[in-house]
Amino acid sequence: MKYIYYPGCSLKSTGKLYEESLLAVFDALDIKYEELNDWNCCGATAYMAVDEKKAFVLAARNIALAEEQLKDEAEVNIVAPCSACYMILLKTQKFLEENPEDMAVIKAALKESGLDYKAKAKIRHPLDVFLNDIGEQEIAKRITKPLKGIRVASYYGCQTVRPYSTFDDQRNPVTMDRLFKAAGAEIVDWSMKTRCCGASLTGTIQEVALPLSYIILHEAKKRRADVVTTACSLCQFNLECYQTNIDKKFKTDTKIDVIYFTQLLGLALGLEPKKLGINRLFAQPENLFRIIEGGKPVYV
Amino acid sequence: MDKKSVFAESFALDNAAKDIVEIRRRIKYESELDKGFRDKIAKSAHGEKLYGCIQCGTCSAACPVSHYMDYTPRKIIQMVREGFKEEVLTSSTVWLCASCYACSVECPKGIKITDVMYALKRESILGNYYPKKSPASILANNFFNQVLNNGRNSEGPLLIKMYLKTNPFMLFKNMALGFKLWVRGRISLKTEKIKDKKSLKRLLQSVEDKSNYKAKVHSPALKEASAV
Amino acid sequence: MSNTNGNGLPKIGFYVCHCGHNIASMVDVEEVQKFASTLPGVKISRDYKYMCSDPGQELIQKDIKELGLNRIVVASCSPLLHEHTFRVAAEKAGLNPYYFHMVNIRENVSWVHTDKSSATQKAKALTRAAIQRVFFHKPLEKKSVPVNPDVLIVGGGIAGITAALTIANAGKHVYLVEREPTIGGHMAMFDKTFPTLDCAACILTPKMSAVKSHPNITMWTYSEVEKVSGFVGNYKVNIKRKPRYVIEELCVGCMECIDACIYKEAKYPDEFNQKLSKRKPIYIPFPQATPQVVLFDPETCIDFKSHRCKKTCIEACDREAIDLKQVPEYKEINVGTVILTTGFKPYDAELSPQYGYGKYPNVYTSLEIERLVNASGPTSGEVVTKDGNKPKSVGIIHCVGSRDQKAHKWCSKVCCMYSLKLAHLIKEHTGAEVYNFYIDMRTPGKGYDEFYEKIMTEGVHFVRGRVSEVTDWALVPEEENKLTIRVEDTLIGVVRRVPVDMVVLAVGLEPRADAGDIRRMFNISCSNEGWFLERHPKLAPVSTFTDGIFIAGGCQGPKDIPDSVAQAGAAAAEVLSLICAGSIELEPNTASIIEKFCSGCKSCIPICPYSAISFNDGTQKAVINEALCKGCGTCVAACPSGSIIQNLFEDEQIFSEIDGLLKFADIELEEMEAEHA
Structure with missing residues (x-):
């Protein structure tokens, strides 16, 4: 089976390291994929705030493009690693399915651009693919550098499992925990997994956003986590890059490694840190390197 | 004067009373309410269940930012239902909503509160109610236009534009962070574009024509907001 | 249409009812009446405002006598409501009631359509079908069967106990079957009862003893109904008595065997105490258990697992009541009527994970607190957290599992009141600050709102808001090592974080997990939610759609003790009314075999859901028992x-009815074609 990889805007910029690590892990697990040709922005949260129908057509165009690109495959699976993209694509499908009139408008508009929106593609999150298509056992077999002794606090952020996804529990998701358990890590039990980090406000209303990130980082430290793993480029950026600002504001020390779950998985699979975009992190996760035998810190 | 009831005016407090303690008069006359407002919002995507709200406040309690809002999400739902249009559309609540969907998941009545907030954001922009210096609404508008023109979003230019329009000082403040990102290849000043820009524009135009609704993007408020 | 069916050529009277505006607002009643008058065989066609009223019935009776009508068709509401009325009316005028037929143009037409002309067309079509049908109706006779005066009651909670005592006191024999080792149900677990705060055990245990000693009650605990067959007045019921491994007749409940058990310490979760304490493999559920008979848990008893126990228990029992080789006992009884009082189940709080039940040790369900405040409970009435300390602050969260689309949509009705009671008891036991987090306080009932006021004046906090989550992370120092409740105080409009030592979840009531199996076994209906369905929500609240089967208490919907007891009394009265009548009439719509055509293939025998068909080996033909046949x-x-x-x-009745409908369709088609032409 072949997947369509829909990166979305942020995996090409702030989330570059997410893309690098994801694709490296895909290769390591023999997952075949093609990047979606000439994809456009999913519309994200901001577009929905201005014009709903256009937001839906933006997302629908990508789905239609994927259906076209994989027209010879039995089923079309779109992997959307960015949680906003993932949520918007799911939301679009659900909304159009429930509103045939809007579906007709969107279909007709796409038809004029030579695209056929069949609404059949499956929207998948990489976690869903890893756990349900590959499986924990298969992944465990390929782990060459077990995460022994590493306490992982898995953090999904808000839009990965809320409100439309069905691959995990919306209140207490566990797929990431299962993944890292398979990789030999210790799992931190905490209630921050889906608490909003405030990323969509950090750029705009920072006074509101910083406390939200502080709560999450503070709690991770309190629970003696070695690393926080995220599945969202906004969360990762927000929780990692604002640590200095947070510490200044709250007069605390929240320094903790916040990396993509694909980066940690990649390290466990024995991949080169550089291939996983580790060099693009603000601070090198030296803690992890010390524990993962053989890994060497890579500085910029 | 047209919106304010004559009664309201005649009961207004004089300055002497205001000086003693800070007194605010709060009363709402039926003539000041917009009775059609709730139907309009309910008709918007996923809003149909808001009539069934039991005012339990789960949304406000689940919301990670409700304590910064001038009206909690629960209050907003009630105000929408009762036609407090102006208060709702000028409130900070709508623009503080971070779209984290915690309220939608927890609501015992299945109200898609996040989608109600989206509908209110749209109404606020369309009706020119949105706070003009609020970075959240400006960001939404800029984002919209960037994608409309290029098909993709470019984080660097987007943020710079926003800061220039709202608070140039913030741009300066965040320069160091931007530089760190740039060094690591995580941000660029280049504008990302798709190949088939023309067809995308046509597509968006076509949706607009087909849905036969007022061209929101051409509203004066939006034009003003997006012109740099 | 020359069929005379025993009373001359058909002379049909047709009556269409306005039902006030119920029918007349959506169906042109006059047009239907005029249309019917043109149909063959119709002698008289009338419309009337309320056909079911006395003057309406008299209209029919007068016409039967004066015009010599021998077939009656009434187009009105559902036959469920008034078929009986009109049949009786026809019978009083000297006509066999089965020459009457009813057309439902209310539930099937006026209430479900929005276009008056189409609705009228449909009413006309149904009218024509009915008129063609009655041509072939025949006179039928009702059969009467005797009612067995014995009664089965399933479930020994407060509803079952009440019904059993009422019926037994009337001199009738009752079999009371209870699944658990003791009767008493949920009420036996409660400490106090609202709003009077009288002790639950003090008012319940006398009734439990009365059941045990009543000469007219056969009480079978630790037993389950396995099979039910038959029909009203004559049910045959098979019951399985699970082995207690103790001979009930010999055991006196001295509990010496329990002391003698080789387990010196109790080790296994005590179900009666909501698993908050431990019991031994041999135990009595609680001090006032009825019967006072111990029982073995084969899952945990060493002898059942390894056969290598010293069996000190057997040695200790000088009455030789212990029988570890006991096997299930199967009983077959005949009863005329059944009352189901199988009760409810508390909502599983783990299904609302935001409240942390099962994750944080100091989050309790309301039923657990009932045991905690009870003197015979796991802490002998001490309200303490899991670390043994008295809580300084307690939060009671209302509506857990209720009024929630993700759990149950209904209001569980009792939680507001029992939360008030628990607030009072917790405050009394601990002096803690008690918070009630509620959506709406629902306290209608005699003395209930006064109770609410009393609890308010005791200083209990009432915060109007549904809690979004209970967490263990602290934002401020006062929250360290506490459970924090996050809620909007909706009356103030401010979000609050309330740190507490103990959280009580006021869980709602839901149907028992196996309510569906019971429903099938007794051939009754359930509502969408899974509660046993009453025949009519207002006028037949304890009857079911199966004659002779009644329901009472929590199995029919959430209700408190007074309501359960009232329903149990009502069900007992219904049962006694059937028993006192001595016999009941059966509908004559039964099936029968035309012997000369029967090939003896036996294909009908296994498919009959009432086991009414048998095979006559002599004639090699099938035979239908009319008393068992439900039609x-x-x-x-x-x-x-x-x-x-x-x-x-009969075939000709049904075919003629269909023909009437189709003929109407033909006319419609012709009219449409004419219009187009």
Whole structure:
């Protein structure tokens, strides 16, 4: 089976390291994929705030493009690693399915651009693919550098499992925990997994956003986590890059490694840190390197 | 004067009373309410269940930012239902909503509160109610236009534009962070574009024509907001 | 249409009812009346405002006498409501009631359509079908069967106990079957009862003893109904008595065997105490358990697992009551009527994970607190957290599992009141600050709102808001090592974080997990939610759609003790009314075999849901027991040789009815074609 990889805007910029690590892990697990040709922005949260129908057509165009690109495959699976993209694509499908009139408008508009929106593609999150298509056992077999002794606090952020996804529990998701358990890590039990980090406000209303990130980082430290793993480029950026600002504001020390779950998985699979975009992190996760035998810190 | 009831005016407090303690008069006359407002919002995507709200406040309690809002999400739902249009559309609540969907998941009545907030954001922009210096609404508008023109979003230019329009000082403040990102290849000043820009524009135009609704993007408020 | 069916050429009277505006606002009643008057065989056609009223019935009776009508068709509401009324009316005028037929143009037409002209067309079509049908109606006679005066009651909670005592006191014999080792149900677990705060055990245990000692009650605990067959007045019921491994007649409840058990310490979760304490493999559920008979748990008893126990228990029992080789006992009883009082189940709090039940040790369900405040409970009445300290602050969260689309949509009705009671008891036991987090306080009932006021004046906090989550992370120092409740105080409009030592979840009530199996076994209906369905929500609240089966208490919907007791009394009265009548009339719409056509293929026998068909080896033909036949028609449809006919549903009646409908469709088609031309 072949997947369509829909990166979305942020995996090409702030989330570059997410893309690098994801694709490296895909290769390591023999997952075949093609990047979606000439994809456009999913519309994200901001577009929905201005014009709903256009937001839906933006997302629908990508789905239609994927259906076209994989027209010879039995089923079309779109992997959307960015949680906003993932949520918007799911939301679009659900909304159009429930509103045939809007579906007709969107279909007709796409038809004029030579695209056929069949609404059949499956929207998948990489976690869903890893756990349900590959499986924990298969992944465990390929782990060459077990995460022994590493306490992982898995953090999904808000839009990965809320409100439309069905691959995990919306209140207490566990797929990431299962993944890292398979990789030999210790799992931190905490209630921050889906608490909003405030990323969509950090750029705009920072006074509101910083406390939200502080709560999450503070709690991770309190629970003696070695690393926080995220599945969202906004969360990762927000929780990692604002640590200095947070510490200044709250007069605390929240320094903790916040990396993509694909980066940690990649390290466990024995991949080169550089291939996983580790060099693009603000601070090198030296803690992890010390524990993962053989890994060497890579500085910029 | 047209919106304010004559009664309201005649009961207004004089300055002497205001000086003693800070007194605010709060009363709402039926003539000041917009009775059609709730139907309009309910008709918007996923809003149909808001009539069934039991005012339990789960949304406000689940919301990670409700304590910064001038009206909690629960209050907003009630105000929408009762036609407090102006208060709702000028409130900070709508623009503080971070779209984290915690309220939608927890609501015992299945109200898609996040989608109600989206509908209110749209109404606020369309009706020119949105706070003009609020970075959240400006960001939404800029984002919209960037994608409309290029098909993709470019984080660097987007943020710079926003800061220039709202608070140039913030741009300066965040320069160091931007530089760190740039060094690591995580941000660029280049504008990302798709190949088939023309067809995308046509597509968006076509949706607009087909849905036969007022061209929101051409509203004066939006034009003003997006012109740099 | 020359069929005279025993009373001359058909002279049909047709009556269409306005039902006030119920029908007349959506169906042109006059047009239907005029249309019917043109149909063959119709002698008189009338419309009237309320056909079911006395003058309406008299209209029919007068016409029967004066015009010599021999067929009656009434187009009005559902036959469920008034078929009986009109049949009686016809009978009083000297006509066999089965010459009457009813057309439902209210539930099937006026209430479900929005276009008056189409609705009128449909009413006309149904009218024509009914008029064509009655041509073929025949006179039928009702059969009467005796009612067995013995009664089965399933479930020994407060509802079952009340019904059993009422019926037994009237001199009738009752079999009371209870699944658990003791009767008493949920009420036996409660400490106090609202709003009077009288001790639950003090008012319940006398009734439990009365059941045990009543000469007219056979009480079978630790038993389950396995099979039910028969029909009203004559049910046959099979019951399984699970082995207690103790001979009930010999045990006196001295509990010496329990002391003698080789387990010196109790080790296994005590179900009665909501698993908050431990019991031994041999135990009595609670001090006032009825019967006072110990029982073994084969899952945990060493002898059942390894057969290598010293069996000190057997040695200790000088009455030789212990029998580890006991096997299930199977009973078959005959009863005329049944009352189901199988109760409810508390909502599983783990299904609302945001409240942390099962994750944080100091989050309790309301039923657990009932045991905690009870003197015979796991802490002998001390309200303490899991670390043994008295809580300084307690939060009671209302509506857990209720009024929630993700759990149950209904209001569980009792939680507001029991939360008030628990607030009072917790405050009394600990002096803690108690918070009630509620959506709406629902306290209608005698003395209930006064109770609410009393608890308010005791200083209990009431915060109007539904809690979004209970967490263990601290934002401020006061929250360290506490459970924090996050809620919007909706009356103030401010979000609050309330740190507490103990959280009580006021869980709602839901149907028992196996309510569906019970429903099928007794052939009754359930509502969408899974509660046993009453025949009519207002006028037949304890009857079911199966004659002779009644329901009472929590199995029918959430209710408190007074309501359960009231329903139990009502069900007992219904049962006694049947028993006192001595016999009941059966509908004559039964099936019968035309012997000369029956090929003896036996295909009808296994499909009959009432086991009413048997095979006569002598004649090699099938035979239907009319008393058992419920007239479902399954065999009629299945018979390959067409040799089964059913009264009131004979082929020519049904075909003529269909023909009437189709003829109408033909007319419609012609009219449409004419219009187009």
